Amino acid sequence: ALEAETEAERIAAERQAALAALHEAKTEATRWVAEQRANLLGIREKLAKDRQDLLKIREGFVASREGALALDRRVRELAVARAKGLSNEDEADRLYEELVQVLSSFREELDESLGQIGEDGGDDYDIDGPAVTPTGIDTDTLDDLRRELRAEQNALREEREALRWERAEVLRDAVVGLNHSRLQLMGLLSRRHRRALQGLGPAGIGQAARELEQIRLEAQFHILSVPRFFEKRMTDAGSSAVPIVSFLIKLMVLVLVFRWVRSRSVQWIRKARIHWSAQRPDQWTTRRIVDLFWYLERVHVPLEWLLFLWALRETGGFKGIAEFDYAWIVALWILAGTLVVRFLHATAGRRIQVSTEQSELRYRSLRLVGMTVVAVGLFLDLAERTVGKGALYEWVLTLFWVLAIPLVLLLVSWWKTRIFERARQRKGQPFFAWVVRNSQGWMGFLAATAGGIYLAVQSTYHFIFRYASQIAFTRRTVAYLLRRQAEKSAASVHPMGALVPLSDDLREELCGPVAPAERAEVVPREELRGVVERLRDTKGTLTAIVGESGLGKSTFLEQVVETTDREALLLRSEEGTCDALLADLATSVDLEADAPIEDILATLVDRGIEVVAIDDAHRLVKPFIGGLAEADRLFELVRKSGDRISWVMTFAKSTWNYLSRARADRLLFDQVVALRPWTDGEIRTLVMNRCKKVGIDPSFEEFQMGHQAPEDPVEEEKRRRRDFFRILWDYTDGNPTHALHFWSLSLGTHPPSDQVYVQLFQTPSTLAVEKLAPTVFFVLRAILQLDRALESDIVRCTDLPPSDVAEALRVVCARDYVDQEKGRVSISTHWYRAVEDVLRRRHLIMA
Known part of the structure; x- marks a missing residue:
């Protein structure tokens, strides 16, 4: 400011010297030049004074900013004092009234400042001088002075516009900061004062009007800022065209990609859905992927627009710019609301098949509710971002619940006929009988509303329950x-x-x-395909099929033998000894039962048998010391066959757990297929x-x-x-x-x-099993692991005296916990779950 005053004084002195030269001029030509120079220097003096006025304006709003910061500090200090119990509610009430007055004055100044933006403002001085210049007079110095004045006047005009924007930005920041302080102070007010500000009385109306005024000023500020943003982009492009060219290229690519995707998205989505539907319809993951594409086919339009606008915001340099952030919020609410409405309509239409008329009515109802929610939610979001959760926010929330009443009445009027139709179908129930009885007159609306709410809640419950039940x-x-x-x-x-x-x-x-034909429908096709493809592509493989007894291991193995294009041989380990298995293998290729292993393998190869499938291979595994000898002999046979023969074996789950632990360092299966339980x-x-x-x-x-x-x-x-x-x-x-x-x-x-x-089946009581003696638990575990166990094997497995084992077998047989067949015992189907649960709880078997 001091420099500006010094400059103005210098210009004034220079003008006085020019006037003195005018009086001392001896010729008319000299007088004319001196007069023109004095006039131009007078204009320069006025420009200097105008610049001084701009500096005073800047000092004024800078001082206003300091006042706003000081008020904000007082609010923070009061909050700290209230937290320490050093101030009361009256101080907060008084400070709030003072803050509201200051905030109102700032809003008025901001309104005035925004109104001046873009106006000419100030005086445009006549620098050009007379239209006709006398001949023979040297005007070069005057022309130079005029060019300097024009430049100074243009610079002053730019400074004035820049100062207006600077003032508007400072005032806008001050308004936002003071409003934040006001919201912080709201929590410190007395309950009476706070209720008055958020209510519908004069104080509440006044506060809402002030908040609406601030929203208007905020919107005006950002609307005026948009042209300024693009002007700055164009100015930057004047110095370097690279940014603007880069932006245009990105925009063009985005638009072209968007149009290209939109023209083909429906066809892509439909093809993907058909592909996954035909690929693996029995897999949970595949069904979810099919569902995803089914929904995409119905909601892709708003989703594509959302992705396009998001990409434009990210790549176009608009992110973080308040004006475009507000535009993004509006687009996000509208498009997201449209997407949700279409998703809900598609979900309801997929689960419940109705007439076209009812489907259109459902979509119209969802769209009405969606538009209402979007309108209220968008206004609340913008209000919270501009003026916070003040009186206006509370008003809109209250208005939303008030509007819900006519909204519900309108929906009921649309659905009234269908509600009564559904009620008549269930009129045997007391509630719906009441709805039907009151379907006429003014009570009809009340009955339709109650019935509609009941049906909507029930449908929502069934929908959530159905989806949750898939987990x-x-x-x-x-x-x-x-x-x-x-x-x-x-x-x-x-x-x-x-x-x-x-x-x-x-x-x-x-x-x-369960017959093979009944099991074949639920054989896991992916796993079956994987086993068959490995047998086809790789020779000399070893595959294990693992599953609980009764789950379908034998059926799966039979499907492998029937499906593979390799010559296969299917055997069953009945006796649980390798000698018996080798005898069956020898006789199946027309050899003597006691034929050497080398002869058996050679004959298998000569006959072109490339796959040997062994069912119930778990019977070769005995969970006691030396109990893996039979299984080891089988695995030795597998190793001797080399890459000439592939082997597929089935194992009970409990036996497999024991085998994988006992032979973890030596047992190498190329593929292990664990059969899933049935759904x-x-x-x-x-x-x-x-x-x-x-x-x-x-x-x-x-x-x-x-x-x-x-x-x-x-x-x-x-x-x-x-x-x-x-x-x-x-x-x-x-x-x-x-x-x-x-x-x-x-x-x-x-x-x-x-x-x-x-009627509900009666499950065996685990309490009866829990009361058994400890020795019986070990016997039951041995029976479960051995599968068709001999008493001698149980003795070796439990390491109990034969008399204890015999007594335990007597007890479990008397209680029908086990089935007996040809001197062998196994857990009965009826008691299998109860026995398994008790043994698992006692950590005698793995889960």
């Missing part, structure tokens, strides 16, 4: 809870024994062995096909689940059927053999009627 952990948890609920209901409503069990012959037909859907298909085969149509009317939401008879039957099979699947751990056994125990009749009913 294994959730399925098991739900199945466990359902079983507990069904057990309580069965004990109190339908005690076990109310039904007469089926005849033994019918039960035997129902729970007989509840596969179990249900197996059971119902078996019922169809024996000629019964079971009713689930007797299967009670306690207190459940009432449904129409058809839906109730479906729910009971779904819940029962989920319980059956969970208890049997997806084992089809065990599932058929307990299914047969669930059926009974009410004589003389032949109708077969389903």
Whole structure:
């Protein structure tokens, strides 16, 4: 400022000298030149004074900024004092009123400053002088002075515009900072004052009006900033064209890619969905990928626009610029809302098949709700970013809930007819009977609203439950809870024994062995393909098929033999000795039973047999000292065969766990396939096909689940059927053999009627197993691991005295924990889960 004053004084002195020269001029020509020079120096003096005025304006708003910072400091100090208990609410109330007055004055100044931006402002002085210059007079010095003045006037004009922007930015920052301090101070106000500011009284209305004014000023500031941003880009391009050319190239590439993708996206998505649908329809991952492409086919338009705008924001240099951030927020809310509406419409349409008219009504309803939520959410988001969560924010939140009432009434008027149609289908239930009775008159709206809310909540519950049930952990948890609920209901409503069990012959037909044709439908195709491809591409491989007893190892092995294009031989280890297995192998190629190993291998090769499949190979493994001798002899045979023959063997899961630990350093399988448990859907298909085969149509009317939401008879039957099979699947751990056994125990009749009913099966009590002597646990573990165990093998496995083993076998046989066949014992199907659970809890077997 001091330099400006000195410069102005210098210019004034120079003008006085020019005026003195004018009076001393001796010729008219000299007088004319002196007069013109004096006029031009007068203009320079005025420009200097204008520059001084600009400096005073700058000093003024800089001082205002200091005042705003001082007020902000006072708010922070008051907050610290309140935290320490050194101030009260009255001080906060007084400071708030002072802050509001200062903030209002700043808003007025900002409004004035924004109004001046772009205006000419100031005086444009006549620098050109007279239109006609006398001839013969040297005006070079005057022309030079005029050029300097024009440059100074243009510079002053630019300085004035820059100062206006600087003032607007300082005032805008001060307004934002003071508003932040106001919001911080709101939490320190007295409850009465705070409620008044957020209410609908005069104080609340005044505060809301001030916040609206600030939103208007913020919007005006950013709208005016957009041309300035592009002007700066063009100015930068004037010094170097590289940035603007780079931006244009990026924009052109983005637009071309966007148009190219949009024109082909539907075709790509549809082809991808068809490809994955045909690829592996039985895999969970594949189904989820198919679902993903199905949804993409319906929501790709807003998603593509979102990705395009995001890429433009990231690559175009717009990120972090407030004006474009606001534009991005608006686009994000609108496009995201559109995407969600389309997603919900597609989800509902996929699960529930309805008429075209109802589908259009559903989409119109979702769009109405979506537009309302987007409008309110967008306004709240912008309001929070500009004025924070103040009175206006609370007003809009309140207004949203008020608007929800007419919105619900409008939706009910659209859906009223269909709500009553659904209610009439369920009028056997008391609630829907009330809805139907009150379907006319003014009560019709109330009844339709209540019925619509009930149906919407019920549909949402079923939707969430259905999707959550696809997660294994959730399925098991739900199945466990359902079983507990069904057990309580069965004990109190339908005690076990109310039904007469089926005849033994019918039960035997129902729970007989699962036929290969029944298992073939659920053979894991990917794993089967992997085994067959390895047998085709690589010779001399060793493959293990691992699974629980009854899960389908034998069927899988048979499928391998039938599917492979190699000549294959299938054997079964019945006796559990390598000698017996070698004898079967020799006789299968027309050799003597005691033929040497070398002859057997040579004959296999001569006959072109490239694959030998051995079922129940786990019977060669005995979990005691020296118990791997038979298995080692088999593996020695495998090694001797070299790369001429590939071997595929099946192992029980418990035996495989023992074998992999005992031979971890020497046992090298090229491929291990662990068979998965059957799903509840596969179990249900197996059971119902078996019922169809024996000629019964079971009713689930007797299967009670306690207190459940009432449904129409058809839906109730479906729910009971779904819940029962989920319980059956969970208890049997997806084992089809065990599932058929307990299914047969669930059926009974009410004589003389032949109708077969389903009730919850009674599971064996683990408490009875828990009370057994410790020696019995070791015997049970040995039986479980040995599979068709001999008593002598159990003695060696447990290292117990033969008398203790004999006594333990007597106990478990008397209680039907085991089945006996030809001097061998195995855990019975009925007690398998109970025994396994107890042994696992006692850490006697691996999970």
